[in-house]
Amino acid sequence: MTKTFTFGSLLLLSTALCAPAALAQTGASTAPNATEAAPETEETQAPGDQIPGGEVEVSIPGGGVSEDVVVVTGQRTNLIRRTPQVISLLSQEDIERTGEGDIAGALQRVTGLSVVGNGFVYVRGLGDRYSLALLNGSPLPSPEPLRRVVPLDIFPTSLIASSLVQKTFSANFPAEFGGGVINLTTRAIPDESFLEIGASIGGDTETTFNLGYTYYGSDTDWTGFDDGTRDAPAGLIAAAAGGNFNTATTPEQRRQFAMDLVNSPTTVLQTNREIPANVSANISAGTAIDFADDARIGLIANLGYSNSWRTRDTLQQSSLDPELAATPQRSFNSVITDNRIVVNGLLGVGLEFGEHRIRWTNLFIRDTLKQGRLGAGFNRNVTDQDPNLPPSLIEQNSYWFERQLLDTQLVAELDFGDLEVDLRGTYAKTQRQSPYEREIGYAYRGDGDPDTVSATDVDDYVNDLTSGGQFATIAFSDLDEEVLAGGIDLSYRLPSLPVALSAGYAYSQTERSASRFQFQYFRPDGALPIEIAQQRPDFLLSDFNVQTFNIQLRDVSGAEGAASYDARLDIHGLYGQVDATLFDGLTATAGVRFERADQSVMPNGTLAPTALSNDYLLPALTLTYAFAPDMQARLHASRTIARPQFRELAPQLYQDFESDREFTGNPFLQDSELTNLEARWEWYFDRNQRVSASAFYKQIDNPIEAAAFFAGGGQLRTGFANAPQAELYGAEIELQKYIPLDRLGGPFFDTRRLLLIANYTYTQSQISADDSVVVGPDLQPVEARLLFQDGAPLTGQSDHLVNVQFGIEDTEQLSQATLLFNYASERVTNRGPIQGSARQPDIVERPGLRVDFVARQAIPLGGVEAELQLEARNLFGQDYREVQEFGDNLIAINAYDVGTSFSLGLNVRF
Numbered sequence: 001m002t003k004t005f006t007f008g009s010l011l012l013l014s015t016a017l018c019a020p021a022a023l024a025q026t027g028a029s030t031a032p033n034a035t036e037a038a039p040e041t042e043e044t045q046a047p048g049d050q051i052p053g054g055e056v057e058v059s060i061p062g063g064g065v066s067e068d069v070v071v072v073t074g075q076r077t078n079l080i081r082r083t084p085q086v087i088s089l090l091s092q093e094d095i096e097r098t099g100e101g102d103i104a105g106a107l108q109r110v111t112g113l114s115v116v117g118n119g120f121v122y123v124r125g126l127g128d129r130y131s132l133a134l135l136n137g138s139p140l141p142s143p144e145p146l147r148r149v150v151p152l153d154i155f156p157t158s159l160i161a162s163s164l165v166q167k168t169f170s171a172n173f174p175a176e177f178g179g180g181v182i183n184l185t186t187r188a189i190p191d192e193s194f195l196e197i198g199a200s201i202g203g204d205t206e207t208t209f210n211l212g213y214t215y216y217g218s219d220t221d222w223t224g225f226d227d228g229t230r231d232a233p234a235g236l237i238a239a240a241a242g243g244n245f246n247t248a249t250t251p252e253q254r255r256q257f258a259m260d261l262v263n264s265p266t267t268v269l270q271t272n273r274e275i276p277a278n279v280s281a282n283i284s285a286g287t288a289i290d291f292a293d294d295a296r297i298g299l300i301a302n303l304g305y306s307n308s309w310r311t312r313d314t315l316q317q318s319s320l321d322p323e324l325a326a327t328p329q330r331s332f333n334s335v336i337t338d339n340r341i342v343v344n345g346l347l348g349v350g351l352e353f354g355e356h357r358i359r360w361t362n363l364f365i366r367d368t369l370k371q372g373r374l375g376a377g378f379n380r381n382v383t384d385q386d387p388n389l390p391p392s393l394i395e396q397n398s399y400w401f402e403r404q405l406l407d408t409q410l411v412a413e414l415d416f417g418d419l420e421v422d423l424r425g426t427y428a429k430t431q432r433q434s435p436y437e438r439e440i441g442y443a444y445r446g447d448g449d450p451d452t453v454s455a456t457d458v459d460d461y462v463n464d465l466t467s468g469g470q471f472a473t474i475a476f477s478d479l480d481e482e483v484l485a486g487g488i489d490l491s492y493r494l495p496s497l498p499v500a501l502s503a504g505y506a507y508s509q510t511e512r513s514a515s516r517f518q519f520q521y522f523r524p525d526g527a528l529p530i531e532i533a534q535q536r537p538d539f540l541l542s543d544f545n546v547q548t549f550n551i552q553l554r555d556v557s558g559a560e561g562a563a564s565y566d567a568r569l570d571i572h573g574l575y576g577q578v579d580a581t582l583f584d585g586l587t588a589t590a591g592v593r594f595e596r597a598d599q600s601v602m603p604n605g606t607l608a609p610t611a612l613s614n615d616y617l618l619p620a621l622t623l624t625y626a627f628a629p630d631m632q633a634r635l636h637a638s639r640t641i642a643r644p645q646f647r648e649l650a651p652q653l654y655q656d657f658e659s660d661r662e663f664t665g666n667p668f669l670q671d672s673e674l675t676n677l678e679a680r681w682e683w684y685f686d687r688n689q690r691v692s693a694s695a696f697y698k699q700i701d702n703p704i705e706a707a708a709f710f711a712g713g714g715q716l717r718t719g720f721a722n723a724p725q726a727e728l729y730g731a732e733i734e735l736q737k738y739i740p741l742d743r744l745g746g747p748f749f750d751t752r753r754l755l756l757i758a759n760y761t762y763t764q765s766q767i768s769a770d771d772s773v774v775v776g777p778d779l780q781p782v783e784a785r786l787l788f789q790d791g792a793p794l795t796g797q798s799d800h801l802v803n804v805q806f807g808i809e810d811t812e813q814l815s816q817a818t819l820l821f822n823y824a825s826e827r828v829t830n831r832g833p834i835q836g837s838a839r840q841p842d843i844v845e846r847p848g849l850r851v852d853f854v855a856r857q858a859i860p861l862g863g864v865e866a867e868l869q870l871e872a873r874n875l876f877g878q879d880y881r882e883v884q885e886f887g888d889n890l891i892a893i894n895a896y897d898v899g900t901s902f903s904l905g906l907n908v909r910f
Contacts, residue, residue, distance in 0.1 A: 084579065084589040084622050085170055086634060086680055086694065088112075090163040097805070097818055098854065103160050103184060104152035109803050110165055111734045111759035114796075114824050114847075121152055123167065123179030124696065125728060125763040125797030125827075129704060130178030130642050130674075136185055136361060138409050138426040139174070139508050141481040152182070155365065158198075158282045158304050159346050161187045167696075168678055169620045169638040171575040171591030172489070172504060177640040178674050178698070186361055189298030189350040190286035195910040200869065202903025203277045205877075207311040212275040212337035213372040215398045216265045222307065224341035224368035230400055230435040232476045233260040236553075240517040240563065243605055245555035251524075254552035258521065261474065264538040266436040269372050269396050275337065278903065280306035295353040302346040310338045312880075312896040316375075318716040322838035324889040327380070330716075332395070334375030341368045355415035363407040371399040381715070382469040383443065393469040394442045394461050396537065402433045418493045425486040434477035437518075437655075440537045443469040462534050464527035465551065472541060473556070475518035484509045487573075498581035506573040512646050515564030515604075516654065519553040561653050561664060562603030567646040569599045585626045593618045595641075601649040601667065610649050610667040616641055630685060634694075636678040644669040644704060648720045651779075662717045668775035670722055675699040689737050697729040703767070706795050707777045707787060707831035708843060718830050719777020723767045723788050728797070730763035741808075751812045757805040765794040776834075786834060792842065793828055800825040814858035814867060823849045829882060843893050846881045850874050861908060869905040874898055 080089055088110045095106045108115040112124045123131050133140055133152065166173075167180040203209070218229035236257045239245050249257075286300035313335050317328040345364045350357065376391040383392050407428040414421045446459030463470040487506035494501070521541060527533070528549055532540065545551060557563035577591030595616050602609040620638035627633065647654065650665040680694035702722045711717050737756045741749040769788035776782040793799075800823065807818030824847035832840035855870040880898055884891040 080690075081632070081682065081684060084587065084624055085166050086168045086636065086678060088165045088167070092161050095157050095160065095163070096856065097807075097816060098820060103155040103157055103163060106157060107152065107163060107165070107182065108822060109805065109820065110163075111732050111803070112167065112761040112763075112801065113165065114798060114801055114827075115152075121182060122796050123165065123182075124730065124732075124761065125765060125794060126179035126698075127794075127796040129645055129648075130176075130672075132174060132176055132181040134181060134183045135363070135407060136409055136411075137183060138407075138424065138428070139483055139485050139510075140405070140407065141428050141430040141483040141510060141512075152184075155184060156282075156304050156306070156342065156344055158284065159186055159302055159344060159363065159365075161185050168622060168634075168636040169618075169640050169676060170589065170622070171577045171593040171618070171620050172502065173593075174506070174508075174571065174573060175593060175595040175597075175616055175618050175641050176643060178642045178672070178676075178700070186346055186348065186363065187284070187286075187300055187302065189288055189300055189348065189359075191288065193287040194285065196284045196907060197282070197910075198905060198907035199279070199281045200903050200905030201277055201279050202871070202901060204310070204873075204899045204901035206313070206897055206899030207275050207309050207337075208277055209274050210311060211335070212272050212309065212311040213269050213335055213374050214272050214337055214339060214370070215267070215269050215372050217370060217400065218265065221339075221370055221400075222341065224343050224366055224402075226400065226402075226435075229262055229265055232435055233257065236260060236519075237476060237517060240519070240555050240557060241515075241604075243558070243563075251550070251552060254554070255546055255550065257519075257553045258541070258546045258551055259543045262436070263541055263543075266398060267438055267440075267538045267541065268536070269374055269398060272337075275309045275311060278306070278308035280304070280308075280905075282907075292353070295351075297352075298348075298350045300346070300348045302344070304342070304344045306340075306342045308340050310340070312336045312338075314894060314896040315892045316894050317891045318893070319840075319884070319891045320710065320835055322835050322840055322886075324840065324884055324886045324891050328891060329381065330377070330379045332375040332377030332379075332393075334373050334377075334395075336371065336373040339370040341370075342366070357413045359409075359411045359413075361407075361409045361411075363405065365403075365405045367403040369399070369401040369403075371397070371401070373397045379469060382467075389446075390444055392444050394444075395469075396440050398436070398438045399434065400436060402431070404431045405429075418495055420491045422489040422491075423486075424488075426483070428483045430479075430481045432477070432479040434475075437475040437477065438473070438537075440472045440540075441469045460534055462530065463537075463540060464530070464533040465521055465523050466527045470533070472521040472537070473518055474521075474553075475516060477514075477516040479512065479514040481510065481512040500579045501577075502579075503576045504574075506571075508569075508571045510569040512567040513564075514567070514646075514650070514652070516652065517555070517557045517563055520556050521551055522554050523549060523551050525550050558605060561651040562605050562607050563652070565601055565603045565650045565652060567599075567601045567650065569597065569643075569646075572596045587624045589620075589622045589624075591620050593620070597643065599643060599649075601646060601665075603651055607651050608667070612643070612671065614641075614671055631681070631683050633682070634678070634680040636676070636680075638676045640674045640676060642672040642674065642700075642704070644671070644720075648704065662711075662715065664717060664719050664777070666720045666775060666777060666779060668779070669704055669720060670702050672703050672722075673701045691733070691735045693731065693733045695729075695731045698727070700726045700728065703794065705767070705788065705831055706829070708833040708840075709776065709778045710833050710835060711778070716833065717777075719779075721774055721777050721787060724770060724772055724774070724784050725768040726765060726794055727768070728763065728765040728794065730761060732759065732761045734759035751810050752808055752815075753811060755805065755807045755809055755818070757803075759801075759803050761801040763797055763799060763801070765797045766791045767794065782834070786837075786839065788831060789839070789842075792831075795828045795830065798824045798827040798847070814856060816857075817855045818853070820852040820854065821849065822852075823847075832884065841884050841886050843882060843884055846883070848878045848881075849876065850878050851876050865909040867907040867909075869903075869907070871901075871903045871905075873901040875900060 080087055090106055098106045098109055104115050107113050107121050114122045162185045164183045165180050169177045173181055218227040220227040239249055282304040284302040288296055288298035290296040315333055317331045320329045343366045347362045349360045375395045378392040409426040412423045442461035442463045445462050485508035487504060489504035491502040573595045575591055575593040579589045581587050597614055599612040618639045622636045624632055624634050648665050648669055649667050651667055654663045656663055676698050678696040682692040684690045703726045704720055705723050706718055707721050708716060708718050735758045739754040741752045767788050769784040769790040771783050771785055773781050774784050776787050802823040804821040805818055807816060809816040826844050826846045828842045829845045830843040832842045853872045857868045859866050859868050877900055880896050882894040
């Protein structure tokens, strides 16, 4: 449907059908200000309400899982101003200006947002569990074992037309709305036919043409799809799934299982001293056909591929000492090389007839990571380190991680004048497979003096499959998660009153099945002969050695926790909302949401299942007062919740290969409940320009915190626990300003302007810890004040977040050069582990300052539109540091140099 912003449509915009609006330009010029003189809307315009770019398509989900589409003639700050909630918006233009390859990178430019780990977005210092990610208004499953939230780094920016972040709760959204909701809108049906082709090449100073480690794998690894080489032997997995592998199988079977495994292609780590450059390619096409006076059908398709490399030379340590003194318990230098291949596709079909619209959107993303690592160091749990000798241990690993998302959505938007009905349904499935997780360790045997070498003192690294860091394991991980969701939204504008009523119902069902079967090579007859223990990994585990020396597989999957589990979450949501103008300049949006949820995690085996069943009645109120033609203020109050994620509840040991730490769940976790307050002032002082400031406060009952602890043998692990309570408060300020340069004179400056986009977020949080008893991450009862330091900040919260974009751009053609500054102060990633009666310092990450440069320029190329892109990232070489500190004592939990990256790209549009 096509509308202008009359009074009635403004009411619609403030109802359930519009709160999480997202913006995307369709068919407009790529110039940042292509149609500066767009016609005004039917209502009186305030300063800053005109729109560059002509028509702007806004995807407006209703009830959090549907969407209405309004084509507006006006400026996007008008949308930000007119929505009843506090939102931040990244248009396609904004995303392109940042030059980021995935949407997580682009989102970290938004006020109050930071990206932690592999694409998990934190809103105002609250972890990803407190945020909600939607695609076109519909929920998404996660391919990550540690999360229920989908990592946003798997979404290439080429698929996303816009991204909206709503920071204040409205009743049409699901109740898990602590920090905010992030709604991604895919590219929509075009106004005219087009074909666009793009490619890029790049690298970084730490990786490209430098030393790295990889392995062969299979012939088709470069595609992101294994050719079957890594398929898990069916008999091995079936035997392990029975839960009694070690007693139900014979020695002959356990030897045969070892020989059934693919050996050399998955085991031999190879040195590559010239890691290749990063490459990517993308093709998009779309068309629309009118087949009646008021009907048309449209189609849009996108296909993308990228192949990138990253090498990290890391230092990873841990200490058992409460004051982190003396020699670390464990210290390893490791070189880790990641080869990441992303394949993605989008197919959208739309039908418009009269004022009605039906849209069918299909999305496919496959994100594959091939990792090789080689580390040397010592582990005092295994053997004391003599500083005069070489590293006591060498460990090598080879991994293959597949993450895949398939999503299909069908939405019907029916407009009957004052009454609008939205029907929607979605099915989405994610998979994560990690076959052939190989880990092999060798121990140093000798005194470092070649003149004293004997039969038992070989002065070499050996692996006799017994103990003392001499091991070989293989694991197969599998995760499947499905989301089935649907609902209906109704919106009715009272014909004689400035009031809009809305109501809706939504249902979502999320099911997960996860398993990780790990096997250890062992020899029941004792240590291997020294001449065999010195062999390289594939010879060591060869069929000949397996048969000759009676090497078998032993199942160690359930040694700590469950090898597999099934989980399910069913949510029924019902809401009502009213949007009314109370008197001239003052509007109110009030609603209440009832939500019932049943969540269960069922370990396979003897462990007891976990079940959470809760009902919530959650109110929300926002008042907006336009006290001047170009200024307004907002007040907001609401109640929301945050549920434990599946993996946080599952009693299963899991190795996170990004942080290189082991995680385990806590089945005793409870829901968190939040009280949210906010006040905001906005000034739209000129066209396309604004300044705003806000203050916010949140009280969280039973917040879930990541907490480290030492397991058997002094192994550092991360678990989860509920703290009694926490508070978070802070303030934001953002500015968007353009400065025309035509006064400088000359043809170069006549159409150019300076751009300044800046935002700053100050956040403080503190945990309240008393003598109440909570279940700690090691599943033992503990006083909260011992596990949590009273007054400590929440994990993931930075006191200061700063984003600045400063550039020069042409208002009549595509020509941009932008410097981007991003700063985040230190933040806690894990609560410090308890050692005896003392608690170690928290584990802290130091993101620091990152400076990027992005240039985009239209160039003539055979009569077609072409765009040249140049990017330089991390110009000052900000390193990654995750540490523990006590006075002058420092333990590097994970530290490595990031380097500076460069890329050059070309896009052609026909």
